[in-house]
Amino acid sequence: MSYFDKHVFFCTNQREDGSACCGNFAAQKSRDYVKHKVKELGIASEQNRIRINSAGCMDRCDEGPVIVVYPEGIWYTYVDEDDLDEIIEEHLKNGRIVERLKI
Amino acid sequence: MSYFDKHVFFCTNQREDGSACCGNFAAQKSRDYVKHKVKELGIASEQNRIRINSAGCMDRCDEGPVIVVYPEGIWYTYVDEDDLDEIIEEHLKNGRIVERLKI
Numbered sequence: 001m002s003y004f005d006k007h008v009f010f011c012t013n014q015r016e017d018g019s020a021c022c023g024n025f026a027a028q029k030s031r032d033y034v035k036h037k038v039k040e041l042g043i044a045s046e047q048n049r050i051r052i053n054s055a056g057c058m059d060r061c062d063e064g065p066v067i068v069v070y071p072e073g074i075w076y077t078y079v080d081e082d083d084l085d086e087i088i089e090e091h092l093k094n095g096r097i098v099e100r101l102k103i
Numbered sequence: 104m105s106y107f108d109k110h111v112f113f114c115t116n117q118r119e120d121g122s123a124c125c126g127n128f129a130a131q132k133s134r135d136y137v138k139h140k141v142k143e144l145g146i147a148s149e150q151n152r153i154r155i156n157s158a159g160c161m162d163r164c165d166e167g168p169v170i171v172v173y174p175e176g177i178w179y180t181y182v183d184e185d186d187l188d189e190i191i192e193e194h195l196k197n198g199r200i201v202e203r204l205k206i
Contacts, residue, residue, distance in 0.1 A: 002176035009112065009158060055112060056157035070173040073105035 006050045006092050007070045008034070013057035021057070025065040028054065034084050043093045050092055063103050076101045109153045109195050110173045111137070116160035124160070128168040131157065137187050146196045153195055166206050179204045 010031035014023030035052040044050040060066045060075070067087075068075045074097055078084055083101055090096045113134035117126030138155040147153040163169045163178070170190075171178045177200055181187055186204055193199045 003163075003171075003178060004176075007161075007171070007173070007176075009156075051162060053112075053161060054159035058110075058156060059154060060106075068106075068110070070110070071176045073107075073110075073174045075106060 002071045004049045004051045004070075006048065007053065008051065008067055008092070009053045009055040009058070009070070010034070010067045011056070011058045011060075011064060012054040013061075020061045020064060022061070022064040022066060027065045030065065030078065030081075030084060033081060034088060037085070037088055038092060041088070041093070043088070048093075060103070066103065075103045077103050105174045107152045107154045107173075109151065110156065111154065111170055111195070112156045112158040112161070112173070113137070113170050114159070114161045114163075114167060115157040116164075123164045123167060125164070125167040125169060130168045133168065133181065133184075133187060136184060137191060140188070140191055141195060144191070144196070146191070151196075163206070169206065178206045180206050 010027055011022040012027040012031055013021050015021040031054050038044055038050055038052060058066060063077055066075060066077055076087060078101060086098050090098045113130055114125035115130040115134055116124050118124040134157050141147055141153055141155060161169060166180055169178060169180055179190060181204060189201050193201050
């Protein structure tokens with residue numbers, strides 16, 4: 001049994017040389033948004049332990065901004081808060097993969 | 104199939120208020136050590152894709168410094184490079200859990 005049921009990592013890496021990186025897409029702000037929203041909605045529980053983490057570069061820069069949900073190992077990209085809301089509602093709350101955002 | 108076969112996250116969070124955190128235990132240096140060592144040993148391959156990541160606080164501060172290996176969701180603590188070498192050789196190279204370091 002995994003310590004967290006949904007351990008989400010947002011790449012928040014910011015490169016300074018102008019090359020592609022998730023940090024160019026407000027990744028830290030998006031991570032903070034999801035962390036706050038999960039708390040606000042109260043969807044984490046003993047049966048659905050959720051952790052919203054920041055992380056360094058996860059080496060999928062060209063597909064960024066990216067997140068990965070473990071232990072299932074599902075990767076997503078996102079554009080805006082609507083996308084993040086869908087991931088929260090579908091995947092984090094109901095355990096359903098959001099195919100349209102999957103990479 | 105997971106994008107990475109061994110996706111390792113080192114908590115490298117540094118708190119400034121003096122409370123327990125992985126950053127108090129040279130976590131960033133340890134992450135850099137493992138990343139370098141995995142490359143030097145050449146143990147990553149198409150059949151054993153390894154990524155050594157840094158991450159923010161993973162909420163197990165009192166047990167720190169901590170790392171987690173996904174998708175299997177195995178958590179470790181470590182003291183020194185001998186511990187890290189054992190995790191590299193046993194878990195990352197050979198897929199065997201290091202029970203003595205598991206948390």
